[in-house]
Amino acid sequence: MALVLYGRGDCALCWHAEEALRHADVVAVPIDVDSDAALETRYGERIPVLRNEDNGTELDWPFDAYAIRKFCATA
Structure with a gap:
């Protein structure tokens, strides 16, 4: 399963999401939404968002x- 964590480097909620990933023993590739205008438009107000790239499902904060x-497990 390929997981991506959409967020920002200066986002306190994103740091909490990264900590939750560590506690879950799950690895996700962090992507800064500010690096791409389309990502900024799609995720700008929703971050952090955990996305399963294999099937497109997303888990919005809080988690x-x-x-x-x-x-x-449901992926």
Whole structure:
């Protein structure tokens, strides 16, 4: 499963999301939405967002380690 965490480098909620990923023992590639205008438009107000690139499902904030594990199990 290929996971991406959309966020920003200066986002406190994104840091919490990264911590939740560590607690869930899940790896996601971080992508800064400010690096691409289309991503900024799509995710700018929603970050952080965890996305399963294999099937397109997304988990919007707020989420914790339990929600991440559940999200991954249903993919």
